[in-house]
Amino acid sequence: MAFRIAQALSSIGKLALAAAIGASLVAGDVVAQQKQPSPGSAKAIFGGVQLPTQGGPQPFGFYAKGCMAGAEALPTDGPNWQAMRLSRNRRWGNPAMLSVIEQLSRDAARYDGWPGLLVGDIAQPRGGPMFNGHASHQIGLDADIWLTPMPAYRMTAEQRETLPFTTMLQKNAFLTINPNVWTPAHARLLMRAASYPQVERIFVNPAIKKKMCDTWTGDRTNLGKLRPEYGHDSHFHIRIKCPPGAAGCKPQAPVASGDGCDKSLAWWFSPAPWAKPKPPKPDAKPVKPREVMVSDLPKACQAVLDAPSVSSVRAATYGGGSAAEALGVAPAAEPAASDEELPPVGPVPDDKPGFQ
Numbered sequence: 001m002a003f004r005i006a007q008a009l010s011s012i013g014k015l016a017l018a019a020a021i022g023a024s025l026v027a028g029d030v031v032a033q034q035k036q037p038s039p040g041s042a043k044a045i046f047g048g049v050q051l052p053t054q055g056g057p058q059p060f061g062f063y064a065k066g067c068m069a070g071a072e073a074l075p076t077d078g079p080n081w082q083a084m085r086l087s088r089n090r091r092w093g094n095p096a097m098l099s100v101i102e103q104l105s106r107d108a109a110r111y112d113g114w115p116g117l118l119v120g121d122i123a124q125p126r127g128g129p130m131f132n133g134h135a136s137h138q139i140g141l142d143a144d145i146w147l148t149p150m151p152a153y154r155m156t157a158e159q160r161e162t163l164p165f166t167t168m169l170q171k172n173a174f175l176t177i178n179p180n181v182w183t184p185a186h187a188r189l190l191m192r193a194a195s196y197p198q199v200e201r202i203f204v205n206p207a208i209k210k211k212m213c214d215t216w217t218g219d220r221t222n223l224g225k226l227r228p229e230y231g232h233d234s235h236f237h238i239r240i241k242c243p244p245g246a247a248g249c250k251p252q253a254p255v256a257s258g259d260g261c262d263k264s265l266a267w268w269f270s271p272a273p274w275a276k277p278k279p280p281k282p283d284a285k286p287v288k289p290r291e292v293m294v295s296d297l298p299k300a301c302q303a304v305l306d307a308p309s310v311s312s313v314r315a316a317t318y319g320g321g322s323a324a325e326a327l328g329v330a331p332a333a334e335p336a337a338s339d340e341e342l343p344p345v346g347p348v349p350d351d352k353p354g355f356q
């Protein structure tokens with residue numbers, strides 16, 4: 001493996017150039033910052049919905065092409081987690097996903113020396129495509145977790161908006177882990193997440209996957225669930241299987257057997273994934289990418305949009321309206337002023353309707 005990678009690297013030749021290419025492709029999930037979606041597009045419509053539907057949770061369609069009914073909100077605070085970037089209103093998910101986050105937060109703190117999770121985007125209130133940042137996260141079964149450990153204090157909503165991401169990669173080096181930020185606890189956290197049977201895939205930067213291949217000395221049974229992907233250098237992305245009984249959920253093929261420390265990983269260290277797309281032939285008709293419309297999604301998604309809302313965020317909060325108290329989180333010093341829409345305790349989201 002190491003040999004193959006060394007070969008691939010030497011075939012790239014100009015390492016500085018490769019570093020420049022690599023650095024431009026490591027900005028989190030943000031592979032492509034799309035332009036503002038037009039009104040009427042699925043992105044604009046799903047992105048404008050503030051609350052989930054009533055009723056039980058149902059994913060419809062595929063991770064990267066679908067929507068969901070009956071989403072629940074991850075409480076902004078748990079004993080071992082804090083939700084980040086609250087203004088994005090993307091802490092909605094299938095309760096099966098939220099329970100994995102809750103369990104990981106607890107297990108990681110108890111067994112892995114990881115004090116708690118900073119939880120990034122899960123999904124929009126009714127799922128669907130997003131304005132920016134993700135191709136998937138559409139059916140409530142994907143969640144981003146920061147590779148930054150939770151601080152010992154409760155962050156304010158403002159701090160949660162502005163805390164910068166920390167890349168695990170070394171600057172000015174091609175796909176290389178920065179030993180000053182990466183720790184064995186990071187590795188344990190990833191393998192803990194991979195150990196859960198509901199978890200099907202975990203997306204990480206290729207440099208992180210390589211680091212795990214080179215250094216993980218424990219049980220490697222679940223190492224294959226760690227999938228190298230562009231970005232994912234300051235957070236990792238957990239994807240769970242379609243929950244039992246979710247008839248409208250389109251499953252993804254299971255990961256190949258083995259630890260994935262093979263030529264599929266070596267490929268990332270070759271020029272191929274970083275090559276510029278070939279210019280179109282001069283006589284080729286320019287293809288204008290068409291925006292995704294609601295009619296492109298599973299039929300059920302129009303019904304999801306038409307369905308009545310829950311009465312408030314609180315009514316649809318995972319664990320019940322008093323979830324945060326039940327979890328033993330101290331109430332915020334300043335209760336939210338007259339805001340039935342917001343969870344009763346914990347830092348108050350900086351609510352910006354229509355933001356983004």
Ligand SMILES: [Zn+2]
Nearest residue numbers: 029143144237
């Ligand atoms: Zn993600």
